[in-house]
Amino acid sequence: MSHYDAIIIGAGMSGLGAGIRLAMFDKRVVVLERHYVWGGLNSFYQFQGHQFDVGLHAMTNYAPRGAKGLPLTRLLKQLRIRWDELDLHQQGHSAVSFPGTKLKFSNDFELLRGEVAAAFPDQIDGFDALVKAVREFNELDLDAPTQNARTIVESHISHPMLVDMIFCPLMFYGSARENDMDWDQFVVMFKSIFFEGFARPQQGVRHILKLLIDRYRRSGGELRMKTGVKRILMDGARATGVELDSGETLTAETVLSSAGLVETGRMCGQEPGAQATGKLSFTETINVLDKPARDLGIDETIIFFSNTERFNYAQPAGLCDTTSGVICMPGNFDLPEQPKDHLVRITNIANFDRWNALERDGEDSPYNRAKREWYTRSSDDVLAHIPDFRASTTLVDMFTPRTIRHYTGHEGGAVYGSPIKKRTGASGIEGLYIIGTDQGFLGIIGAMLSGISMANRWVLQRDGATVETT
Amino acid sequence: MTDENIKQAIIGIINDINPDEDTSNINPAERLRDQLDLDSMDFLDIVMELRKRYGVHVPDTDYEHLASLDSCVAYLRDKMADKELVS
Ligand SMILES: Cc1cc2nc3c(=O)[nH]c(=O)nc-3n(C[C@H](O)[C@H](O)[C@H](O)COP(=O)(O)OP(=O)(O)OC[C@H]3O[C@@H](n4cnc5c(N)ncnc54)[C@H](O)[C@@H]3O)c2cc1C
Numbered sequence: 001m002s003h004y005d006a007i008i009i010g011a012g013m014s015g016l017g018a019g020i021r022l023a024m025f026d027k028r029v030v031v032l033e034r035h036y037v038w039g040g041l042n043s044f045y046q047f048q049g050h051q052f053d054v055g056l057h058a059m060t061n062y063a064p065r066g067a068k069g070l071p072l073t074r075l076l077k078q079l080r081i082r083w084d085e086l087d088l089h090q091q092g093h094s095a096v097s098f099p100g101t102k103l104k105f106s107n108d109f110e111l112l113r114g115e116v117a118a119a120f121p122d123q124i125d126g127f128d129a130l131v132k133a134v135r136e137f138n139e140l141d142l143d144a145p146t147q148n149a150r151t152i153v154e155s156h157i158s159h160p161m162l163v164d165m166i167f168c169p170l171m172f173y174g175s176a177r178e179n180d181m182d183w184d185q186f187v188v189m190f191k192s193i194f195f196e197g198f199a200r201p202q203q204g205v206r207h208i209l210k211l212l213i214d215r216y217r218r219s220g221g222e223l224r225m226k227t228g229v230k231r232i233l234m235d236g237a238r239a240t241g242v243e244l245d246s247g248e249t250l251t252a253e254t255v256l257s258s259a260g261l262v263e264t265g266r267m268c269g270q271e272p273g274a275q276a277t278g279k280l281s282f283t284e285t286i287n288v289l290d291k292p293a294r295d296l297g298i299d300e301t302i303i304f305f306s307n308t309e310r311f312n313y314a315q316p317a318g319l320c321d322t323t324s325g326v327i328c329m330p331g332n333f334d335l336p337e338q339p340k341d342h343l344v345r346i347t348n349i350a351n352f353d354r355w356n357a358l359e360r361d362g363e364d365s366p367y368n369r370a371k372r373e374w375y376t377r378s379s380d381d382v383l384a385h386i387p388d389f390r391a392s393t394t395l396v397d398m399f400t401p402r403t404i405r406h407y408t409g410h411e412g413g414a415v416y417g418s419p420i421k422k423r424t425g426a427s428g429i430e431g432l433y434i435i436g437t438d439q440g441f442l443g444i445i446g447a448m449l450s451g452i453s454m455a456n457r458w459v460l461q462r463d464g465a466t467v468e469t470t
Numbered sequence: 471m472t473d474e475n476i477k478q479a480i481i482g483i484i485n486d487i488n489p490d491e492d493t494s495n496i497n498p499a500e501r502l503r504d505q506l507d508l509d510s511m512d513f514l515d516i517v518m519e520l521r522k523r524y525g526v527h528v529p530d531t532d533y534e535h536l537a538s539l540d541s542c543v544a545y546l547r548d549k550m551a552d553k554e555l556v557s
Contacts (some may be wrong), residue, residue, distance in 0.1 A: 068507040
């Protein structure tokens with residue numbers, strides 16, 4: 001039986017981030033991944049000869065080379081990756097588009113501020129005050145009490161549609177709560193999207209994952225694919241290791257789990273509370289076009305939209321809610337080469353239980369019919385925001401909440417995990433810590449930083465402390 | 471190891487942590503934090519690397535001694551006297 005300093009459950013962004021840190025400092029560490037590809041919520045696949053990314057529309061948290069004190073810079077230092085290696089290319093501009101009003105934004109915050117001042121002249125002072133509150137809040141203080149973001153935002157801004165326009169991108173890119181966010185998460189998302197902004201490597205998420213896997217392996221870390229964890233082993237109140245799907249057992253001083261709070265609890269034999277499973281899941285349709293989106297007059301990199309003045313970020317009663325969503329044009333980043341496939345990707349909020357209840361077998365199964373129906377509705381409902389691209393579409397693929405659960409193990413296909421976050425990583429069980437989405441740092445950069453900071457806090461720093469006392 | 475070697479050892483570690491940082495003009499008397507982009511996570515790395523490369527253990531309570539290159543030298547001189555510089 002093998003014994004490790006640390007076992008990490010999941011080879012997503014957080015698991016790999018944690019793994020690199022521990023391997024770098026010669027810990028005996030293994031990353032266990034149930035799936036046959038790594039990346040978790042941020043992965044990639046082949047479909048009819050095309051290479052598609054899951055997740056990654058944009059890497060948030062863009063920072064120029066050498067920018068001080070920003071999350072991306074911190075991440076690069078911790079993983080010892082040079083800025084150049086990421087191969088980042090910035091967005092052109094993006095927009096939040098609501099009925100009758102569009103706010104453009106880019107990686108230069110002044111664009112957004114100017115747009116708000118022009119569209120909502122009587123709100124700009126409140127907007128500035130909100131920005132100041134965001135700037136001054138220290139989201140890295142993991143022990144600060146949580147507050148509701150909506151209360152704070154509404155105390156500065158009285159126009160309901162502007163409030164929703166600010167929330168819309170932040171929720172779509174990171175909220176596990178319906179129609180509100182924790183203030184610290186709001187701040188993290190606001191900074192990462194509006195202050196720092198979007199970028200992407202030419203080769204998309206594959207490139208980032210390759211860097212991480214190479215770094216991990218070169219540091220001496222062990223990675224086991226197609227290796228699911230069935231159960232976390234306990235000795236009294238302490239986690240001592242894991243039992244794999246195969247029945248094999250591995251023991252460790254510390255277990256870091258990126259499987260999610262509810263999912264990790266289940267592996268310890270705990271039934272989750274009613275509120276613990278996230279309700280927010282998504283469908284995404286990927287349209288392959290016969291020409292670049294720009295040639296159709298689509299200039300934005302990403303559009304966050306709502307077809308109603310009040311944006312409803314909540315689980316829909318039906319299969320999908322296509323009245324709001326995210327439209328991503330990966331070819332509209334400032335890339336050195338136009339990508340081989342010209343894509344328009346559309347994300348909508350969806351209901352996991354409804355999709356999960358549909359019979360899947362056969363081309364004409366209810367599941368496949370629903371996909372075709374909602375693909376059409378989703379495409380129709382974006383036409384208030386972009387020129388009609390439908391005649392240029394040559395191929396479509398669509399994934400649903402069920403796909404997300406299948407490939408990542410997240411219950412309810414909950415992309416942003418549980419509304420309950422464990423910001424210190426403490427799971428309530430000694431020796432077992434939560435990393436990734438349910439620790440509360442969001443997005444790709446957030447997930448990696450989560451793995452890193454939890455590995456630092458619960459293994460590397462603690463290790464320093466024990467050496468000292470013995 | 472000479473005092474100069476100790477400084478080189480620290481700068482070598484900083485260069486590995488952040489290859490995008492220019493370390494050629496560090497003032498040894500001034501706090502490193504004020505001259506370079508170093509946060510508490512990076513100080514953890516300096517400490518971890520000192521242990522990994524030189525077998526020197528710096529307890530949490532002594533982190534403050536690593537504030538400037540000069541204070542590093544004063545603090546590490548005895549601990550690193552018999553060590554060889556690792557490049
Ligand atoms: C459609 C979509 C779009 C997104 N768009 C963006 C974007 O544009 N920008 C951005 O920054 N972020 C985006 N995200 C969010 C980003 O993908 C996540 O925040 C991040 O990847 C979370 O990483 P993680 O490590 O916490 O979790 P995960 O990626 O879920 O990793 C967990 C891993 O654990 C494995 N696992 C689970 N249970 C077990 C078990 N029992 N045994 C072994 N392995 C197990 C899973 O297979 C998985 O690989 C998007 C996500 C989705 C789904």
